Amino acid sequence: MIPIPQPPETISVSTRIAIVILNWNGKQLLEQFLPSVVSHSQSADIYVADNASTDDSVAFVKAKYPEITIIQNQENGGYAKGYNDALKQVDADIFCLLNSDIEVTPNWLPPIITEFDNNSNTAIVQPKLLDYKRKDHFEYAGAAGGFIDKFGYPFCRGRIFETVEADTGQYSDNTDIFWASGACFFIRKEVFNTLNGFDEDFFAHMEEIDLCWRAFNLGYTTKYIGTSTVYHVGGATLQSSNxxxxxxxxxxxxxxxxxxxxxxxxxxxxxxxxxxxxxxxxxxxxxxxxxxxxxxxxxxxxxxxxxxxxxxxxxxxxxKHYYKCTSILMKYYIQGQKTHR
Incomplete structure (x- = not known):
């Protein structure tokens, strides 16, 4: 089969985007997933922020990808502190916080940058997150954008508790959501700084929901862009069974x-x-x-x-009050609603 040529990236020349990948002892993940990021993100600056790794992942990036900037944090402060420390050293209009276990696709960036360019109130964006191991299914961590119920339980379009939907195009839209997954998380630099970054007491997990809620309380919007797709392994750092x-x-x-x-x-x-x-x-x-x-x-x-x-x-x-439903537990376990739709 002759490969179909991909149209070139077209990104606003005035919008500077920095892709920042947080790493801790993740050489194998960097070997596997950096090639797609480098190949399909030519309009962005790429950084690897290392959380005091003890393997040779930093040496690997320096030798294999001299065009990537290395930021070396002094300790493993988890996702929250790791990004807070690293982003102080990054100059861009838009930060893309990208997990090291994500494969990006051709032209994944233009739809997201278009959203930022066209809507000044959009502060945070998430693309469609599909499962790297089952590429026709959504991925648990963020799927098609997140919501929250009255009691603080998060869920996603495409994933409620352990039920993950197949991608049949039902969430290929662009729409408002409440929280964006930290696996692939775009945010305006000025908003990140206004919010003083992530709450470092969280260390890891749900710090992105807290940040999105704080942005929402200030009147900002979080968006899901279903015309941009990435594939996420999920659980590569800390599995759900842990x-x-x-x-x-x-x-x-x-x-x-x-x-x-x-x-x-x-x-x-x-x-x-x-x-x-x-x-x-x-x-x-x-x-x-x-x-x-x-x-x-x-x-x-x-x-x-x-x-x-x-x-x-x-x-x-x-x-501010933002609950997609009173109780997702009630809907899922009592009413039997296993999908968002």
Missing amino acids: PRKTYLNFRNSLYTLTKNASGPIFILVFTRLVLDGIAALKFLFELKFKHILSILKAHFSYYAHLPQLIKQRNQITQQ
Whole structure:
């Protein structure tokens, strides 16, 4: 079969975009996925921000890709601090925070830059995230853009809890969403700086939801651009079966609610305490005892940080209500709604 030639990238010459890939001991991922990024992102500057790796991934990038700029962080501060530290050294109009386990596609950038150029209120953008291992299915981490229910549980178009949809073109639109996946996360530099970046207390997981909510509280818009596609391995850094991930997700969800949600926060938190207890019972039936311990640790950590979180909440001028539904748990487990549509 003769390959179909791809039209050249056409990106606004006035828009400077920087692709920043956070790395920690990820030489194999860089070997596998950097070629697509370099090949299909010729209009962007590419950076690898290294979180104090102990393998030879930095040496590999320097030798193989001298055109890529290396930023060497002094410690492994996770996703949040890693990007906060690195982006201070990047000069661009738009930051693209790209996981090291993502394969990009030809012409993935122009639709996103067009959105930023045409809509000044668009602060954050996510492309279509498909599964690298099953390329006709959405990927768990972000799918076709994220939403949140009243109790702080995130879900996506194309993925609700463990149900992941096949991509049949049902989400090939461009539309407003509530949160964009940190796996491939575009944000205006000026907005990132206005928000003081990610909350480093999160370390990793859900910090992008917190950032999007803070942007929303300031009146900015987050968009999903379904005409741009990338493929994500997912779980390459921390798999869903890891109790550490359970701890971070449960704790950081409570952090996000307390800081950003409108209304009487203690009622929401009490309700979450009950719902998280039900989740612990589910893990008990599945004999996943380490995950039960992770939920308990998440709550203890949350209560220890509660005074600081309340202080952060009080510094926000206005908490805004943004819930796609009252309870995604009710819709999924009781009403049987397994897909977004």
